[in-house]
Amino acid sequence: MTTRQQDTRDTARLNVQGMDCGGCERKVEAALEGLSQVEKVSASSMSGTVSVTAYADQALDHDALTHTLSKLGYPVIDASPSTASTPRWWGTAKGRLVLISGALLVMAWLLAWRLPEVGAWPFILATLIGWVPIGQAAWRSLRMGNPLTIEMLMSIAALGALTIGAAAEAAMVVFLFAVGELLEGVAAGQARRRIAALGNLTPATARLLEGEAIRDVAADTLTPGQRVLVRPGDRVPCDGRIVAGTSQLDESPINGESVPRQRATGEDIWAGTVNLDAALEVEVTRGAADNTIARIIHLVEEAQGAKAPVARFIDRFARWYMPLVVGVAVLVAVVPPWLTGLAWSESIYRALALLLIACPCALVISTPAAIAAGLSTAARRGLLIKGGAVLEQLGKLQRVAVDKTGTLTAGAPSVTDVEAWTESSEDEVVRLAAALEQDSSHPVAQAIVQHAEQLGLWLGRASEGQAQAGQGVSGRFEGRQLTLTSPRHWQGTETQSARIAALEAEGKTVVLLLAESKALGVLALRDEPREDTPAAIEALKRLGVSVVMLSGDNARTVAAMGKQLGIEAEGELMPEDKAQRVRDWQAQGLGTVGKVGDGINDAPALAAADVGIAMGGGTDVALETADAALLKNRVMGVAELIALSRATLNNVKTNVALALGFKALFLVSTVLGITGMWVAVMADTGATVLVTLNAMRLLGYRFRSPAVTEGR
Structure with a gap:
């Protein structure tokens, strides 16, 4: 994982219509890269977007x-x-072209059957009418400096077939091409809608509380500080904090957890989750543009634009593959008549058919389609992955x-043992320790204060409190200077040291009150350990x-837990030690x-790792710091990330094999006639x-067990 630096270059992300395949992506990228201010372009047919980056110190001309x-x-x-309303397939330009071409082709066959004296003219007419939009697209790309497009190859093939007298086949080719374009558009549109389904999780309206009054407002108008009422059965309209009420919430839309979780007053909840039991009064903490769902969608969209190394390789391969096949087609047209006496019409026919094989759409779309589906599936399961490169590395x-x-x-540790080593009682040790820890948010401090409250002890508050990094806390209380510290920073008697060692050998964290x-x-x-940690x-x-545990806790405690879990373990490490x-x-x-860490004190090690x-349960740190984040806060999510990555890469390999296999098979069969x-x-x-x-099978991926997943 590399250190991220702020990039101040002008960027734009445009939603476009009609970009349904890998060939479309390459046409868009080639055209925009020709603009003087554009340094980098990344088009994604799976999301229907184009990301453009300007050169340093230049502004993009959006017009x-x-x-x-x-x-x-x-x-x-x-x-x-993915969210724009779209007509039925027959109401689209591609759909109308299919219907018109099909009708003309049927009429041509009927005329050829009933009136053979008409000759090839019905097929010529059907070819030319169906070819017009194809020729227009080829001309547009040619003017942009991109001659080798599927539309240009189709134009050459169709018009060439007319020239050599294969009018019926020319009409059929134009019709089948129109059908293929329509199918690609339908498949891509379906994929985009399924990938963008996250955006529909937030309800359109919210019940805003204004004093005693309640009124319905648009959810995207909510601002931090406002309060909303969430009734049983309602989706939560915002990221917020419960100010009144306790209820079970279905959080599966965000983190993939199937078991509802009880949330009470003071706890944070997410937009898109479902309130199951009781009414909740919720204070808005984030606006619609910044809530968890919006940030997840933004990260997934950005991730789709960050191509995996295998995708970049396929792109480079396609750039020389197509000219190569065109060159082979020229040889197929010219060489056989000279060497074997094959008729020119037959050799040209084979060359024209070979041109149609040259289209790399299936090959180009094979990788981004799988990567996009994998990223979307991960997001729906509460696994955020920042880009195809990360997905591949996982x-x-x-x-x-x-x-x-x-x-x-x-x-969330809990106090298991308390021992008094002087005339003080055990309750007195707890009371004094709690006085030092009253103002600390550290999990150990909160556990000590909670234990004191459970014992019903009166809790005072120490003055002159001072935290000692990596050691403990000190302060003055009831006229004494008290310190709560780790035993590693203190030298006691042999008996005391032996007792501390015995507690730590049981996997417990020990703090000493001085x-x-x-x-x-x-x-x-x-x-x-978390409930799912052993599994x-x-x-x-x-x-x-x-798996290796790296912890800042004392070595004996860490070793005991490592033994319990059956993994390597090393303790007493500072953040820089973990990175090393x-x-x-x-x-x-x-x-x-x-x-894997919490994204704060593990930041150096997170940065040093490959991934x-x-x-982090949706915190800013979890979403912004690392390459991937586990919203569900379960260790099993790490195994799910790795298994999903491997399933995606296997899917990519299958797609590439299918695309190249089809090309190779029909390349040979076409050359042989x-x-x-x-x-x-x-x-x-x-x-x-097919690819x-x-x-899209990855959209239904389910993590079952490693043995099953790896063979998927």
């Missing part, structure tokens, strides 16, 4: 961008193509370093990933290394639709 796209036949629209992980507190454990450097007693706490570690092991361990593993060639994964032009068009269209549908 020029819009004009260029419109001239190319891809008008810019206000709404996302599948290569061989070693994962995990934090202890808040990652393998719930981050008064004027005299030990008053100790408190032992234990943060139990998650087993899942990772079955995926071939080794990660770098050491990388230097030793131990494979791709991931780091940083943040646990076994298959003709209309079969070539069907093969190209079929391959494109798109195969990629």
Whole structure:
């Protein structure tokens, strides 16, 4: 994971209509890259968007961008193509072309059957009428400096077939091409709608509380500080904090958790979750543009634009593949008549059919379709992945370093043992420790204060409180200078040290209470592993990933938990020590290394790892710091990320094999004269639709077990 620096270059993200395949993406990118102020373009047919970045110190000319796209036949629209209302297929331009071409082709066959003396003219007419929009698209691309497009190849093939007297096949090719374009558009539109389904999770309206009055308002007008009423059965309209009420919430739309969770006063809840039991009064904490769903959608959209290395390789491959096949087509047209005496009409026919094979649409779309589906599936399960490159890296992980507190454990320790080492009672040790920890938000501090409250002790508050980084806290209380610290920073008697060691050997965290450097007693706490931690570690092991715990807690406690969980463990590490361990593993060639942590004190290690994964329940840190984030706050999410990545990469390999396999098969059969032009068009269209549908299987992906997932 690399350090991210702010990029101040002018960027734009445009929603466009009609961009349904890999060929469309390449036409758009080639046209916009020709503009003087544009440095980088990334078009995504799966999201229907084009991301444009200007050169440093230059501004994008949005009118020029819009004009260029419109001239190319891809008008810019206000709404996302996935959410914009679209007509039925027969109401689209592509649908009308299919109907008209089909009707003309049927009429031509009927005339040829009933009135053979008419000759080939009905087929010529059907070809030319169906070819007009194809020729217009080819001309637009040619004017933009991009001659090798599928429309240009189709034009050459159709008009060439007319020239050599194959009018019936020319008409059939034009019709099948129109059908293929329509199918690609329908498949891409369906994929976009399913991928963008997250955007429909937030309700359109909210019940705004204004004193005693309640009125319905648009959910996207809510602002922080306002209060809304969420009735049982309603979707929560905003990110907010419960100010009154307790209820079970279905959080599966956000984090994929199937079991509802009880939320009470003071707890944060997310937009898009479903209130199940009782009415809640909720204070808005984030506006619609910044709530969790909006940020998830934004991250998924950005991620779709960040191409995986395998996708970039396929793009480069397609750029020389198409000219190569065109060159081969020329040779097929010219060489056989000279060497074998084959008729020129037959060799030209084969060359024209070969041109149709040259379209790389299926190959180009094979990777981004799978990557987009994988990213969307991950987001619906509460697994945020920032880009195709990260998705690809996740599948290569061989070693994962995990934090202890808040990652393998719930981050909520409880007091298990209290011992008084002087005349003070155990309750007195708890009371004095709680006085020092009253104002701290540290999990250990909160556990001590909570324990004191459960014992019914009176809680005072120490003055002159001072936190000592990595050691503890000190302050003055009831006339004494008190310190609550880690035993590693204190030298006691042999008996005291032995007792501390025994507690730590049980996997407990021990804190020592001192008064004027005299030990008053100790408190032992234990943060139990999350419920899913053992199963998650087993899942990772079955995926071939080794797990190592790196913690700042004392070495004996960490070792005890490591033994309990059956993993390597190392304690008493500072943040920079964790980062160094990660770098050491990388230097030793131990494979791709991931780091899982809370995104705050693990930041150096997260940055050093090949992939940083943040646990964080939707916090800003979890969403912004790492390469991936687990909204569901479960360790099993790490195994799910890796398994989903591998399933996606397997899907990509299958798609590439299908695309190249179809091309190779029909390339050979066309050169040998076994298959003709209309079969070539069907093969190209079929391959494109097939790889798109195969990629869409990932939208229904379910993590079952490593053994099943890896073979998917």
